[in-house]
Amino acid sequence: MANSFSSSAAAAGGKRPASAAAVKPPKKVITKDDATEAKNMRGIxxxxxxxxxxxxFPxxxxxxxxxxxxxxxxxxxxxxxxxxxxxxxEILCDEKLKNLFAxxxxxxxxxxTGLLNPHFIKTK
Incomplete structure (x- = not known):
């Protein structure tokens, strides 16, 4: 009875075939500069x-x-x-700042930050 249990466990997927393990895509090599640039290009x-x-504006x-x-x-x-x-x-606005801040x-x-928001054009 012990033999039938262990053989059924192996048949149920105890190990994957060798061909399934070899399907992994190759890893892309990311340099430190690439990671820093990607981090700097997110969010704000x-x-x-x-x-x-x-x-x-200057x-x-x-x-x-x-x-x-x-x-x-x-x-x-x-x-x-x-x-x-x-x-x-408090900031006292001159002419250049008045153009930006309505x-x-x-x-x-x-x-x-809130007064600068209308100056960013939405791309999507």
Whole structure:
């Protein structure tokens, strides 16, 4: 009786045939640079087409990532000294920033991302 049990277990799929194991596709070799580039091209790091106002902004271009746009806007704000000295969370807009931020004279630092969203053109 023990022989019939062990033979039925082997027949039920105890081992795969050699031909099924040899069907695996070859692995693609991924370098560290490829992995870093793929990681940088996801989410907010992926360049997107932007509006004319954002592309003409200093440091802008026809395609900018969301993180890159925030970075150039902050660099401009700090370079021009546009933060309110009494309240550092408030930005006093000049003409270039007014073009980006719908003509507003003052914005809060937490509003920058929301005000930049309309400048990214949806591709899908």
């Amino acid at each position: 790091m992926r360049p997107l087409p932007v509006s004319e106002a954002l592309s003409k 440091g802008g271009g026809p395609e900018i990532s969301r993180a890159g746009a925030i970075k150039i806007v902050w660099a401009y704000i700090k370079g021009q000294g546009l933060q309110n000295p009494a309240n550092k969370r 003509g507003r004279d003052k914005i809060g630092m937490m509003e920058i």
